Amino acid sequence: MSKDILNMQNVTKSFQDGMSKRVILAKLNLTVGEGEFVAVVGPSGTGKSTFLSIAGGLLSPDSGTVMIHDKNISSESQKHLTEIRRREIGFIFQSHQLLPFLTVREQLGIVANMNDKATSKEIDELLEDLGLTECQKRYSAQLSGGEKQRTAIARAFMNHPSLILADEPTASLDAERGYQVVEMIRKEVKKYQKAGIIVTHDERVLNLVDKIYDLKAGQLVERK
Structure with a gap:
């Protein structure tokens, strides 16, 4: 039986909207275990981001708990949260967020150096796995959209985080490349028994995940 990596219980989050308060998440619950890859879908504005x-510790809930392994990150200090994100969570952002003054290889190297976790050989293997070997000395301005996204994925995988969180990773890619990107995430989750969550509105990739959740009225509803 797999162990839980992410456990969100009764998570609520609201924002002030003029004179009223808008509830985005309403006692939301989700558990993702080792080797499990899930998708969260829903139209824009439903609170997916x-x-x-909140799942990745970038935002605090108003109430409820967010557990990564046995640690309640919703009650951690900012200093400890930063350390947890660095070692336990791999983020894949829609906008890539690559550093323009670093080459592909340097993008990975700087993450590895922050954690003392990866060797040059491991970087070589990751570049090869993601088809980035030939462009490892290029800067982000010299990369195609697909190469930028694969670099962002490689950076997220660099320190073998327990939890991979991907925000609309196929948004800037065509159908074929988008599917390949999600396949890469699935492969990493399954091979190393990580937990993976992809937030998407791309129905074409949903056959790659183990479970699909619709975000409705602030709660996650699993599709049967």
């Missing part, structure tokens, strides 16, 4: 930010 807010959900992912």
Whole structure:
């Protein structure tokens, strides 16, 4: 039986909207175990990015708990949260967020150096796995959209995080490349028994995940 990596219980989050308060998440619950890859879907404005930010410790819930392994990150200090994100969570952002003054290889190297976790050989293997060997000395301005996204994925995988969170990773890619990107995430989750969550509105990739959740009225409803 797999162990839980992410456990969100009764998570609530609201924002002030003029004179009223808008509830984005309402006692939301989700558990993702080792080797499990899930998708969260829903139209724009339903709170998918807010959900992912809370799952990854970038945003604090108003109430409820967010557990990564046996640690309640919703009650951690900012210093400890930063350390947890660095070692336990791999983020894949829609906008890539690559550093323009670093080459592909340097993008990975700087993450590895922050954690003292990866060797040059491991970087070589990751570049090869993601088809980036030939462009490892290029800067982000010299990369195609697909190469930028694969670099962002490689950076997220660099330190073998327990939890991979991907926010609309196929948004800037065509159908074929988008599917390949999600396949890469699935492969990493299954091979190393990580937990993976993809937030998407791309129905074409949903056959790659183990479970699909619709975000409705602030709660996650599993599709049967």
